[in-house]
Amino acid sequence: FSQVKSIFALGFYGIMTVPPTLAVMNVFWFWKICRGLVRTLSKMKMHTANGKTD
Incomplete structure (x- = not known):
C-alpha cells in the first residue's frame, strides 16, 4: 500500500x-x-444483383 501512495502525479493522471x-x-476505429x-459488402451485393460478376 505504501508503494501506491508514493506514485507521482503524472503517473496517476496517466493511469486515469x-x-x-x-x-x-478502439471503439471509433x-x-x-x-x-x-x-459498404463493401453492399456494393458487391448490388453488382451481383445487376448481373455483373467482376
Whole structure:
C-alpha cells in the first residue's frame, strides 16, 4: 500500500486517462472498419444483383 501512495502525479493522471482514451479510440476505429465492411459488402451485393460478376 505504501508503494501506491508514493506514485507521482503524472503517473496517476496517466493511469486515469490513458486506458479510457485508448478504449474510445478502439471503439471509433472498430466503428469505421465495420462501416467500411458494410459498404463493401453492399456494393458487391448490388453488382451481383445487376448481373455483373467482376
